[in-house]
Amino acid sequence: MGLDSVVEDVLGRGRSEVEEIRRAALAERDRTLQNAQAEGAKLLEVREKEAQQAAERLRVQALARAELEGKKVVLSAEKELLDEVYAKVLGKLAVLEDGAAILQSLLKAHAADWRTGKVYCNEKDANAVRSAVGTSFGGTIDCVGGIVIESGDGTHRIDLRYETLLADVWRDSIREVAEVLWPRR
Secondary structure, X not given: OOHHHHHHHHHHHHHHHHHHHHHHHHHHHHHHHHHHHHHHHHHHHHHHHHHHHHHHHHHHHHHHHHHHHHHHHHHHHXXXXXXXXHHHHHHHHHOOOOHXXXXXXXXXXXXXXXXXXXXXXXXXXXXXXXXXXXXXXXXXXXXXXXXXXXXXXXXXEEEEEHHHHHXXXXXXXHHHHHHHHOOOO
16 A cells, blocks of 8 residues: 555545534534524513513503593583583572572571571672671672671671582582483493
8 A cells, every 4th residue: 555545545534523523513513503593482482471561561552541530621621511510500509589588597596596696698689688697787798699697706607608518518418419421321
């Protein structure tokens, strides 16, 4: 065997080893790529699931905000309507046809209180009240109607003004009125 054949034999084995190393490296590269792709697919799946959950949370929050805003608008409209009704009732109380009879009824019911004190009323009813209570007439006040009775020593007052009486009735019955007007399901 000559030197050429030995060199050729060594070169052949070297080429063969190089090819084997190259195949092993390619196989390792393929395994690494497959692992990376599998890892990337898992990560992508996790991220998609997180994004879907976040989007669902945002959708639910937006829906809740919209429902809340809708309720605010409805409540605001209902309050405006109730305020309008309240103002109309107060306006009608100012021009009652039997206002004098109501004043007489209030004075009669509280005669013991005003006999030793003072009675106040609005400008429109001053003559009628003055003639009913005489020297217990205390003067006029700014009100829609009704009377205010002040004790003789000035320590307490009985407020029988129409606006006060309406406010008391309104406060006691507003829920019932609202439920009749807008029944909740």
